[in-house]
Amino acid sequence: MATATVADARGLGAATPVPFQVVTRRRDTADTWTLELEPASGTGASVGPGQFMMVYAFGIGEVPVSVSGLPERGGGPIGLTVRAVGRVTEAICASEPGTVLGLRGPFGNVWPVDSARRGDVVVMAGGIGLAPLRSVVLRVLEERRTFGEVSLLYGARTPADLLYTDQLADWGRELAVEVTVDTAGADWPGRVGLVTKLLGPARFRPAQTTAFVCGPEIMMRFAARALLERGLPPERIQLSMERHMDCGIGLCGHCQLGPTLICRDGPVYSYAALSALLEVREL
Amino acid sequence: MPRSLEQVLADVPLLHGLSTDEIALLAGCARNVRFGAKDFLFREDGAADVFYVVRQGLVALELYVPGRGPVTIETIEAGEVLGWSWLFPPYRWHFDARALSVVRATTFDAACLREKCDADPALGYRLMGRFAQVMIERLQATRLRLLDVYGNGDRR
Numbered sequence: 409m410a411t412a413t414v415a416d417a418r419g420l421g422a423a424t425p426v427p428f429q430v431v432t433r434r435r436d437t438a439d440t441w442t443l444e445l446e447p448a449s450g451t452g453a454s455v456g457p458g459q460f461m462m463v464y465a466f467g468i469g470e471v472p473v474s475v476s477g478l479p480e481r482g483g484g485p486i487g488l489t490v491r492a493v494g495r496v497t498e499a500i501c502a503s504e505p506g507t508v509l510g511l512r513g514p515f516g517n518v519w520p521v522d523s524a525r526r527g528d529v530v531v532m533a534g535g536i537g538l539a540p541l542r543s544v545v546l547r548v549l550e551e552r553r554t555f556g557e558v559s560l561l562y563g564a565r566t567p568a569d570l571l572y573t574d575q576l577a578d579w580g581r582e583l584a585v586e587v588t589v590d591t592a593g594a595d596w597p598g599r600v601g602l603v604t605k606l607l608g609p610a611r612f613r614p615a616q617t618t619a620f621v622c623g624p625e626i627m628m629r630f631a632a633r634a635l636l637e638r639g640l641p642p643e644r645i646q647l648s649m650e651r652h653m654d655c656g657i658g659l660c661g662h663c664q665l666g667p668t669l670i671c672r673d674g675p676v677y678s679y680a681a682l683s684a685l686l687e688v689r690e691l
Numbered sequence: 692m693p694r695s696l697e698q699v700l701a702d703v704p705l706l707h708g709l710s711t712d713e714i715a716l717l718a719g720c721a722r723n724v725r726f727g728a729k730d731f732l733f734r735e736d737g738a739a740d741v742f743y744v745v746r747q748g749l750v751a752l753e754l755y756v757p758g759r760g761p762v763t764i765e766t767i768e769a770g771e772v773l774g775w776s777w778l779f780p781p782y783r784w785h786f787d788a789r790a791l792s793v794v795r796a797t798t799f800d801a802a803c804l805r806e807k808c809d810a811d812p813a814l815g816y817r818l819m820g821r822f823a824q825v826m827i828e829r830l831q832a833t834r835l836r837l838l839d840v841y842g843n844g845d846r847r
Contacts, residue, residue: 535841565841590836594753594761597791601765602832609768624840 425510444485456518457543464510474540489539524618534623563603614639720803739776748794777801
């Protein structure tokens with residue numbers, strides 16, 4: 409697991425924000441930015457693919473943000489991709505290099521990338537759901553030869569909403585990268601349709617495939633069903649769940665989903681563990 | 692060695708399960724066609740006197756919206772059916788279909804096919820069932836896209 413200079417989730421940094429400085433800020437779409445942050449001064453801990461940080465814009469508020477860029481082994485910045493949809497996220501996205509934000513974490517479990525080795529991999533992302541999956545893609549690329557067929561299937565609202573467009577082209581040299589959007593103008597040369605349709609031509613051996621899925625919950629529900637129809641075992645379909653998280657440490661209960669607290673037990677679950685809960689409308 | 696039209700049709704998902712005789716019957720109404728990138732396969736309100744099975748390439752189903760220009764509703768790719776307006780009067784296209792790349796397809800003459808289906812209702816029933824399946828899949832996909840699931844969620 410990569411080493412980051414951020415306070416350990418089990419230590420002081422779990423409850424107290426640690427100052428981090430924005431070192432780079434890149435606009436991905438009209439409302440989404442990727443920031444790289446380094447600790448103003450910090451203690452060591454680990455960040456794994458799929459984990460999230462609680463990010464505090466001082467004086468405004470705090471939100472959970474999935475880690476989209478893991479620190480290099482031996483240290484380096486943490487990448488966070490944030491969509492500006494409210495006061496806090498707008499403030500975070502507006503943070504120029506040099507701005508100090510407060511980080512708690514990392515929280516949550518990790519995508520089981522290691523257990524996918526020697527098999528095929530399907531990464532299915534919807535909208536900003538690609539952000540937490542970016543760390544999976546990068547981890548696979550680090551040791552590409554230890555995986556079989558790898559497909560990244562990515563759906564977004566419009567071509568202008570696609571994240572990491574420059575990186576998608578690079579990734580496409582080593583993975584099968586297929587992209588679709590919900591609607592587009594005549595200048596878009598690619599696919600228009602549901603992300604699940606991309607499964608049709610994707611190459612993988614269902615019984616030896618691990619799927620990593622992240623996006624709006626309804627998209628994940630239909631993606632999981634489509635993967636089951638293709639023959640994937642439910643325990644090899646991994647989903648990253650999102651609920652209203654406030655504390656990140658299993659105290660406030662806002663992210664409760666039936667018997668599980670997503671910040672503490674998740675956010676990554678297998679479909680086998682989650683399918684019954686996804687069918688309960690009251691949750 | 693070039694494959695016969697019957698061999699090509701036997702690989703079309705829409706026609707899987709039809710007998711050799713039925714495939715041969717359909718082949719009598721079919722021919723292979725090629726379109727260059729940006730070519731229109733059909734235009735809105737034109738006569739829907741054919742349908743296509745795309746064998747290679749990508750086709751955009753578009754609608755011209757005043758003030759916005761052409762909007763792509765959906766794309767159709769290899770193995771998929773393009774066009775069902777030939778099934779019902781007034782047999783007019785509701786959208787434009789434009790090739791986004793070089794497209795190779797098999798086209799079926801609608802009048803020829805309707806005539807054969809009228810003469811052989813069992814074949815017509817099986818074919819209609821397959822088209823209904825395609826329509827249902829696209830309707831369900833369209834309904835999901837109407838939800839705009841990638842719109843803004845948690846507004847913090």
